Amino acid sequence: MFERGRDLTARFVKGEISRREMLKGASRLGLGIATTGFLLNESMTRAMAADFDWMKFKGTKLKLLLNKHPYADAMIADLENFKSMTGMDVSYDIFPEDVYFDKVTAALSSSSSEYDAFMTGAYMTWTYGPAGWVDDLNEYIKDPAKTNPNYNWEDVLPGLRASTAWNGVPGGELGSADAKQWCTPWGFELNSVAYNRKIFDKVGVEPPKNMEDLMNVAAKVTKDAGGPYGIGVRGSRSWATIHPGFLSAYSNFEQRDFTVTDGKLKAAMNTDVSKSFHKQWVQMIQDSGPKNWSTYTWYQVGTDLGAGASGMIFDADILGYFMNGGDNKEAGNIAYTPFAANPAAKAPTPNVWIWSLALSSFSKQKDAAWYFMQWATSTEHDLFGARKMDFVNPVRASVWKDEEFRARIDKSYPGYLKQYEASSEGSKIYFTPQPLFFDLTTQWAETLQKMVAKEIPVDEGLDKLAENIDKQLKDAGIGG
C-alpha cells in the first residue's frame, strides 16, 4: 500500500495526474492526510534530486545559526528530507530574537567559521555586506554547476529579490544592475492593519481607510470598548520601531528618510509633510496607544491583540495571522484590512521585513552550504512550509498560486489573502540603504519617544534630528 502510495504521489509530481485524482487514489488506498502529505513531500524531494547531483557533498557537516521563528520550525520539520537527499549532516543553534542578531554580529565580527549559513534580515546585510562577512550569492545562483536547474530564482517575488540586493553604495538603489545578492529571501512580512472584529462590532466602527480615520477609530475604541486601548504599534528605543507601521504610513505620503544627490545623503525627515504626519502619529499614540508604549516591541503589540487588550495593530501582517490561531484568547476574532494612510494614495505602501538566508564568508564549505540554502529556499520546501506549517508569507509566486495553501489560509484566516493581494504590489523596503542604518534609525525612534513624552515639540525634534543625522553622515564621508 505504501509503495502504491509512493507511485501515486510520484505521478502527481510529474504532472501525470491532477491533485483531485491523487487525493481520490490516496483515499482508495486508505492513506490518511498525514501519510499522503509525507509521501508527497518525499516524491517532490526525489523529483528535485533527479536532475542535479545533490550527493556531491555527501558526508559534509553543516552548521546553521537560526532565530527562533516559525520559518525555522518549518525548515527543521523538513530537514530529514534534505539530509537523505544530500547525505549531509546539518546541526544548528537557535537563539531567541532578543539576542539573535548580537550573536550573529559576535560570530561574524570575530571571523568565526563555526556557522556556514545563518538567518538574517535585509537591513542587516547593509552592515554584513560591506564588512565582507557574507558572500555575494549571484556567484552561486548564476553558476549552473552549483545551482539546481529547477531552482527557478525568477519565481521569487521580484520586490523581495531586489530588496535583498544592494551595490554597497550609500543611497544606491536596491536591486540595481550592479547589486550584489547578499541573501536569499526565505519568508517575509508586510505591514498592515489587523483588528479585533468583536471589539469593532461592539464599538460600531469600520476598519480604518486612512490616517485620520485610523486616529478616530483608535480613539473611539479607547473611549468606548471598556478596557482595550485603540491601537498597538511598536515604541521601544530601537530601529524596529520605525520599520513597521510607521514607515509604511510615512512612505504612503511619499516621504523618504534621505534624499540622495550626487551620491551624497541628506536627512529628509523634517519636511512639512513629514512634520504633519509625525504630529498625527504622535497624537494617535498619546490618545489611543498602550500606556507603556515606549517599551513595546512586536511581541507586546502582538500579544495585546491576541489577548483582546487592543482593538487593532498596525504591524506585520503575519503578527495578526499568528494571533488568530493557537491558544490566543481572541483566536478567530482577528480580521485584516489593507491600509493606505494617505487619502490621496492609490494603494498601500507597506515596508517589508524579509527573513532571509545568508552565506558566511568565513565558512570553509561554502558550496555545500549553498546546497542547503537552495534547498531551504526551493519551491518544494516553500510549498511544504506553506501547506503544512506556518510558513507565511511565502516568497515564491508559484506558492501564492497553490490552491491547497490558498484554501487553508482562506478557511482559517478569512480576509488575509485579500489584504495581502491589495497590499503586496506596493510592498518593498522603503528605507534608503546606507551603512549607518541602525544608528540613525534608532535615533529616529528615540526622537519619536521624546515627542510622544512631550519632551520636545514635533517640529523642533525633527529639525534637530535631521541636523544631527546630517552631521553624522558627513563625519562618515557619505553626507552632502
Next chain:
Amino acid sequence: MSLASVSETGSIPIRKRRFARRALPYLLSLPALLVCIGILVPFVTAAYYSLMRFRLNLPALKGFIWFDNYINFLSDSAFWNTVSISLVYAFVTVAVELVLGLGIALLLVKPSRLNNLASILLLLPLMTAPALAALMWKLMTNPNFGILSYLVGLIGFTDFRWASDPRTALLTVTLVDVWVYTPFIMILLLAGLRSLPKQPFEAAALDGVPRSFVFFRITLPMLMPYIITASLFRLLDSIQQFDIVYSLTQGGPGDKLMVFQVQAYLEFFQYTNVGRSAALMMVLWAITYFLSNIFIKQWLKLRERARGVS
C-alpha cells in the same frame, strides 16, 4: 662508564640546583604574571581601538585618529548625558541601598532564630539574575495587569507609567536595583555589626548614653570601614550597570537611561562602531579608577586610624 662522564653527570645536578634556586622567585611569580597579561590584553586592545576610526561596516575609513574619539566626546551632548545619567544612577542607588541595608542590618543584629531566618530570606533577591529581576519588574509594573500598577492605582496614581515615562524611568530602575542589591549591603554590614567589639557598647549602656549618641558616635565610626567597602563594591558595579536598564528600557525613553554600558553595547553590537564603543569603555574605566582610588584611600586612612597610627 668513563671517568669523564662521571664528572659530567656529577656536575649537572649542582648547576641545575643553582639554576633552580635563581629561577624559583620568577617561577613563583609566573602565574601572577600570566594572569596579569590575561587581564591586560583585552584592556590594551580596547585602548588601541579607542584611538581608531573603526566601524566594521565602513572598512575603508579604518585608521588611526589618535584622540579624536575622545575630543569628539567633549562637544557631544549625548556623551555628557551618558556621564550624568551614569553618575546619578550610581550615587542614588548606592545611597538608597546603604540607608536601607544599614537599617535592616541594625534590625537583625541580635542573633535569634527569627533574625537568622529573616536574613536568609532577605538574601533571595541577590540570588536572582538582575536581567530576570528586571523582566519580573517589567511584568509587575505593566499598566494593564501589573500588581504594582494596581497597588499604586489604589492610592490615586491611576496613570502611573513606570519605566515608560521619562519622569519616572529613573525611579523605576532604581527600585529594581535597590530590590536586587540592598541585601548585598545588608549582609556586609550585618557581618560588620556583629564583629564590632562589645566593650564600648557595654560601657555606654552602663553610663546611660542615649541611643542616638551611641549610633552616631560609636556604631557608625566603627562600622565605617565596612560601609566604605560595601559602597565601593556597589558603586563600581552600579556605574557599570547594564542588565537592569537594558532589559527594562534599552536606555530609553528617549535617552533618559542611556548609561555607559548600554551606550557602548549599542555602539558595538548594533552600530558596529568599535572605535567609539572602545573609547566609551575607556572613559568608564577612568571614572571607575578615579572613584575607586578615592574610596580606597579613605578606607586605608580609616584602617590606619583604627590601628592608632595617625
